[in-house]
Amino acid sequence: MMRAHEAGWAHAPGALRGPAWLSLPEDVNALVPRLWSNTAEKVGGVLSVGGVALTDLVAEHGSAAYVLDESDFRARARAFRDAFSDFDVYYAGKSFLCTTVARWVAEEGLCLDVCSNGELTVALRAGVAPERLGYHGNNKSTADLARAVELRIGRIVVDSFDEIDRLAGLTRELGVTAQVMVRVTAGVEAHTHEFIATAHEDQKFGFSISSGDAFEAARRVLEVPGLHLLGLHSHIGSQIFDTSGFEVAARRVLALHARIGAELGAELPEMDLGGGFGIAYTTQDDPTTPAVLAEQLGAIVEQECASLGIERPRLSIEPGRAIVGPAMCTVYTVGTVKQVALDGGARRTYVSVDGGMSDNVRTALYDADYSCTLASRASTAAPVLARIVGKHCEAGDIVVKDEFLPADITPGDLVAVPATGAYCRSMASNYNHALRPPVIAVRDGVATVIVRRETEDDLLATDVGAHEGAAR
Template identity: 60%
Template sequence: MSAPTAAPEPVAGDPRTPWSGTVRRTAEGSIEVGGLDVRDIAVEHGTPVYVLDEADLRRRARAFVTAFTSAFADLAGADVYFASKSFASVAVDRWVHEEGMHVDVSTGGELAVALRAGVPGDAIALHGNNKSTAELERALRAGVGRIVVDSLGEIEHLAHLAGALGLPAPVMIRVTTGVHAGGHDFISTAHEDQKFGLSLASGAARAAVDAVLARPELTLLGLHSHIGSQILDLAGFEVAAGALLTLRAEVAADTGTLMPELDLGGGYGISYTGADVPPTPEEIAPALAAVVRRACEELGSAPPRVSVEPGRAVVGPAGLTLYRVGTVKPVVLDDGSARRYVSVDGGMSDNIRTALYDAEYTATVAGRRSEAPTVLSRVVGKHCESGDIVVRDVLLPDDVAPGDLLAVPATGAYGRSMASNYNLLPRPGVLAVREGRARFIVRPETEEDLLALDLG
């Protein structure tokens, strides 16, 4: 854990900033996003609320598409998939597709949202380690561009379904390369002892390739790898790509089948507190292109069409969560120092990542400017859990008080998508802002919504 600091002030173009591109301090000292003052947002739309900067999100999506199209132009091209697990909504899926992205889904619900958004089937990929028969059938009927298989049993099941329906089944194989990267162990996804993929080291990946090639109902597109999340160092991608391309060349030599595609996953990190400098699309794309170019030259193979899946790197920095402070409580610690507990009107139900992963966030008083000295603070929620922490340690002004607005940046990814109704707290809505206008793209839940599910 890094030493506590105050939230950085929003500075346009700062690579470390956790704030979206339109966030700024007004002359009166409040935070403005998308041309709207957070004080007005709180009055009109209530708190807590997820605020999504549409222009910033679109800019980030467009930057990834442009960078990868350019970097892979002399190879076999590239596609960029939005990982909808980071935050799936009809509006967001529509926005990213309008900016040139494809959409990656991992459940029937995420598939339904992508289709409702008008994303064509051939621009959708279906993931998942335990896809249901209904999910696979719906994907086949929708004509999804790829189904990423995750086990030998799934290969046989999918072949049977595709044959029964008389529909094509384009397949990629998720390979566990043994390379894992990112933050917490729970988000590192390519080590051997976990639920995803087919092991390269054990031979399961090659067995899966042979199993797919043996089924005429399936079309083998290529190999897929995902090594983790919140990755700030690109070195792991070089090792993983080399392993996948070597397997691809071996299969071609043995069977005469050169798989046309390769998916290198995503997991690119973002700045949550201002302490990290995440890689940009303009840095990521040429680096991966160089890896693929060099490996294919060494192996004597024609390059594949490459795809990647940035999710949080597109939507994460585009969002902030706006809370209102309820109670402020000083606590004396065992060593005699003090910490101030600042309770807000949300908590672990709208951002579970701090409790789940020890994720680090920052926060700032958003409705005014303060000249008071800062004190060590912990931003907590209103749930009946001592682990209900939004920001573990942050320096906030000594004069923070009930009624103040707090903004937590970089919550566009996983805040709403992992939200719950713990303690029967309604989930906040997602408010899209752009050029002084605001609209809910996901409306806030009400107690009536909760009661409507309770059959008594």
């Protein structure tokens, strides 16, 4: 059995060599296209996205900054919409959401999935029609549900017996009917990190199929006059690169779907297969195109429905990361470069940047891998294995664990990290009272701030003592 080093994985034997999949680049200045948005390119060594040089963007807006390629985002949204033309495609707002992005989603013909009252507010502020919204969450309050019911949200994905009871009372009180789906756990553990594999049995989401809870949940929903059961919802995890897990899950969910029809007399018109489609963070990742995913998922469901002798329900999916993830990168300014002596005379290059786990916690939280590139100039120096670290008072504040950068990397250089669109801004924090970076949309040579950089006034806005001090 392999044990983690007491001081963390970064100090484990062999860590200095980097992961097996990371190879010495032929050209340390070159981009790996599948890691970046479609408009990303280097011109004279300077990284440009959406026709905007990141050197110019940082000169005007500062760093760290999230850079969102609008054309790339819209193209990926359309690719899912067109490939899954006989599905309903819900953009998973939890991956990244602001009013501008919600408008883009609606303009490209997608529906939108939200999982909190705040995300719902953003969607409504953007003008997204309530009937095109889905509402997730394992602990929706009575107030949350009341708002969703009053707005006639397109579907509420119920996650507990308590929630069914709350909805029953609300619909009875308000005299309306709510459209619901029952979230089920199919007992399929996706090949991903434990914390983002969401369909195995021992976790907080949904009703277990194997225990009978999922069937009982459907039965209870069907007994409530104010609830209309649209169908079953399953989500097997995140960052998934093949459809084998979906095949097993679909078989089990469709079997339950058929049983509900046979034993409860309910013909459920819909079924949701969830999301979790993987993207390329590093050269080890090889994601599947939406067209191939659509063909494979459609064939899986058709085959299972034929085997069960049932009509195929209307299907829906929920891509989030697969749309926004590759469309965004994060640009940082290098503050210090440090050579750290290790055992045996080896040395490691630590490159500290003006961000870190406050703007990308995924490396610390999920042991996620990222890539990066020198973004502000070309270099003729040899590549050196480097670690990109943040400015926070935390040893685990690592942005990129291992990547080759030019040996002459120096303070003042810009470093860009691709594929940061999903969850980085959504999970950003004010750790060490850091100010969260802006999100800047780029397109056709124009940079537009769509989420501004936080200020110290923002930071102190909820600090009651700060206002008391100012009043004295």
